[in-house]
């Protein structure tokens with residue numbers, strides 16, 4: 001296994017957000033974490049990224065305990081966080097070069113990777129020479145994704161990667177994630193964009209009330225394609241909800 005989470009528990013004050021979560025994600029899997037707003041998806045990812053200290057539990061990546069080998073483990077993780085923090089005074093290219101230096105990617109290699117990633121995502125190359133502060137949400141997201149992937153991490157963690165992307169960029173990201181999910185790697189995504197989740201996920205986790213309501217393959221979740229992911233999710237989270245009777249008043 002490549003990413004193993006055991007007994008992960010986290011509360012904010014009296015609010016128990018994650019409760020004894022156990023998940024193992026194998027190499028080659030693209031695991032998509034789903035769940036309603038505020039259920040704890042970002043908290044879960046931020047615990048894995050060591051941005052939030054869990055109350056208890058262990059996180060093991062490729063056999064190494066995260067907290068005992070934090071520096072080493074962080075070299076093999078790439079992340080896009082929900083708030084996508086960038087250095088806004090830098091241009092897009094300056095920022096990506098800065099990230100390449102942080103990971104000690106040799107200059108020639110870094111230039112090749114940055115050129116290929118920016119050619120892939122940006123049709124407007126001029127903008128890469130302007131300060132990030134003036135970028136749209138989608139442009140910032142593309143820079144954040146390129147920065148997450150630049151050092152070819154074995155574990156790629158993307159929090160809401162599709163939000164804010166135009167349909168073309170989102171489809172490009174789908175292709176990139178599919179190509180990235182090779183046997184030696186783990187991809188972990190939190191997303192509400194089920195159309196795109198459908199295209200990339202091999203496995204699904206549904207978080208609810210601090211625990212996993214579902215943890216398994218996409219095939220099993222959709223009953224071998226009988227349901228779409230959104231139908232399966234709705235049935236799981238709101239099995240007795242009568243959508244139409246709740247909005248009767250609007251119709252008259």
Ligand SMILES: Nc1ncnc2c1ncn2[C@@H]1O[C@H](COP(=O)(O)OP(=O)(O)OP(=O)(O)O)[C@@H](O)[C@H]1O
Pocket residue numbers: 012015017035036037038039040041042043044
């Ligand atoms: N730093 C914090 N301090 C206190 N409460 C927090 C903090 N961060 C998150 N929470 C609370 O923890 C719960 C889970 O939040 P989280 O952002 O992980 O949910 P989410 O599933 O990612 O939501 P969304 O789908 O809306 O992005 C929420 O009730 C949120 O208010």
